[in-house]
Amino acid sequence: MKLHLKIWRQENKNSQGRFENYTLDDVSQDSSFLEMLDLLNEELTEKGDEPIAFDHDCREGICGMCSLVINGVAHGQNREPIKQVTVCQLHMRHFHDGETITIEPWRAQAFPALKDLIVDRTAFDIIIQAGGYVSVSTGGAAEASAIPVPKKDADVSMDAAACIGCGACVAACPNASAMLFTSAKITHLGILPQGQTERYQRVVDMVNAMDTAGFGGCTNMGECEAVCPKDISLDFIARMNGDLIKAALMGVS
Amino acid sequence: MVGIMSFPNTTIGKKVIMAISGVIWVGYLAMHMYGNLKIFGGATYFNHYAEGLRELGAPVFGHAHLLFVARIVFVGSIIAHVWAAITLNLRNKASRPVTYNQHQKLRASTATLTMIYGGVTIAVFIIYHLLHFTLGLLVHPDFDGQNAYHNVIVGFQSYAYIPAIIYLVALIALAFHLYHGTWSMFQTLGLNNKTYNNMIRSLAWAVAIVIPIGFAAVPLSVMFGILQ
Structure with missing residues (x-):
């Protein structure tokens, strides 16, 4: 599938951010959302551009690192029947060919932006x-019950x-x-x-x-x-x- | 936070002030609505009730004494309510300095999203309402301090029923405000959970329907000639 991506880019916490548009071809429907971004980053690296920085770790929905607002929804999970998933568990089959996807970081005064899609x-x-x-009292392990x-x-x-x-x-x-x-x-x-x-x-x-x-x-x-x-x-x-x-x-x- | 005195410094403390002042006003509105319906008993009956408000609590309280205390409580509540609303709203705006390019609402109802606008509408309406029926200044064509019945009928009939329409618009704003406010009051005071949620939602519906409809009965009856 072919995707148009509108992604927030920001050099560092002191700089002004902006949206950049990217087009990505040949995305597998079976890839996860983060794998799609990995693919884009590979292309950017090969071209000599700075890859997009985004938080991720376990990629199985338990670490709480991934943090993207996709088309205006945190974790992009409003697509039925997908409920209660993190970005890493969201798959590209829930998007359609030729779709424009907007990706933004969490936005809050208390979560200052660090770089691109990463916030503190x-x-x-x-x-x-x-x-x-x-x-708890220290000493020998207490009886569990x-x-x-x-x-x-x-x-x-x-x-x-x-x-x-x-x-x-x-x-x-x-x-x-x-x-x-x-x-x-x-x-x-x-x-x-x-x-x-x-x-x-x-x-x-x-x-x-x-x-x-x-x-x-x-x-x-x-x-x-x-x-x-x-x-x-x-x-x-x-x-x-x-x-x-x-x-x-x-x-x- | 150090105990109760600095409680209003916290975001939750301000919400609790909103909830308590809100519930005082829900109680007041219910009484006010009930009192208004006495107009259907005729001019003598209604004017007797209006005059009786000044004798509230007699013989323990003197002429207009309890009414004066009630006014202090209601005015104090609304000042606290508005103060908490403004400070929280400014804080909420400041907590997201860079806004989203796209931001979908998944759950929030119209009532929830229009709380502040409904609140402003109601505040402006209260000033108009006091000028109209309490003080009889500027916006009332023929105010008579001794004849509440006359003031209501003439007040709504004048200016091609525009006052009656203003009241109905304000009541729609009130209905939305009461729906979210009533449910929120329980949530904010920590009295809501899954067991009671549906019951509290139903209560919010009932409050948001019964109070505005009871109020609307009077201007509508004047507009359709039932009261004259």
């Missing part, structure tokens, strides 16, 4: 550092822990808000008995880190949930809000 997602690491831990965890809570915790921190929620949110990410990280620890010690301190610290990083506020649109490759629920945002209200009433600082 350190802000997420700072949020995790602020409260993404639990206190010493602390009973209700099955329902364990399931919710696992659903929240499925977040791979790719940042698609921020990219899709009209306010560039990181509430879905932050709430998933708060919930996956805060709902377990092991996470109770820091529960209210955690929500205060992580929300502060999120606000300080320059993310926007939540307007309950649900755009984040719609693009999330791991199906993280808006319920977690409600839970985070509830925990922060309790923390404020308890005077946690």
